[in-house]
Amino acid sequence: MNEESFGDLLRSWRQRRRVSQLDLAIEAEVSARHVSFLETGRARPSREMVMKLAEELEVPLRHRNRLLVAAGFAPVFRERDVAAPEMDAVRRALDKILAGHQPYPAVVVDATWNLVAANEAAGMFMDGVPDHLLKDPINIMRLSLHPEAMGGRLLNLPEVRAHLLHRLRRQAETSGDGRLAELHDELAAYTYPGVELNVAVVPSPADILLPLRVRHGERVLSMFTTIATFGTPVEVTVSELAIETFWPNDEETAAFFR
Structure with a gap:
C-alpha cells in the first residue's frame, strides 16, 4: 500500500465514477488546477x-484508507471482526432482523x-448442496448459480443468472474490488447442459418483480428479495455488510414457509 501513488489512485477513482477534474473540483470546492496537480x-x-x-x-471506506496511506497518512477507518466485543450492537441488530424475518429466509453477507x-x-x-460448496467461506452468489446448488433448481435460470451477473459486474466496477470481478468470471463460466442462457426475456405488463422460481422437492417456490445496509457506517466491516x-x-x- 505504501508504494501506491495517491495521484494514480485519485485519477482511477475519478475515472471510475466518470467525473471530470472540473466537476470534482467544483464539488470539493477547490480549483481544477489543484485537482490536476494532486493527480x-x-x-x-x-x-x-x-x-x-x-x-x-x-469511495468505499476500505479504499479511503488506501488513499490516506498513499498520501502519507495513517488509516482512520477501523476494521473489526463481526465477533469483536465492540461490534455487539451491530450483532444485536443483525440477530433481531434475522429472527424477525422468520419464517422466511434471510442472510447477512x-x-x-x-x-x-x-x-x-x-x-x-x-439442502442437497455438496460439501465442497459448504466449506467456509460459503458464498451466496456461488450457491445461487452453481449447477450443483440452486443453479440446478432454478426454473427461470436465464433471467436470474443475467440479473445476478449484471449486479456483480456493476459492484466490481463501482467498488474497485478485484475479488468481485474474479467471482463474476467464475460464475459466468458455469455451464448448464440443455439450458439456453442467451435468451432475451421481456416482462409482461402484469410483472412487478423478477422472482426466484426454485424447485424444492415436489414444490415450486417463488420468492423475491430485498437488500438492506447500515445507513451511516464509519467502520470497514459494517460498511460492507448487507442483509438480504x-x-x-x-x-x-x-x-x-409457515
Missing part, C-alpha cells in the same frame, strides 16, 4: 482534502457475498 504529484493533499475528495467520489449469518429458514438453500431477505411471491410459497 500528477505536483501537489500533496492534506488529510482533510483526501477525506473530502474520497467522500465526493463515494460481506462485500464479496460470503455468508456472515443466516436465520433458520435460510437452511433450505443448503427473501419474501414469498405467492400464497403457496408463504404457506410452505
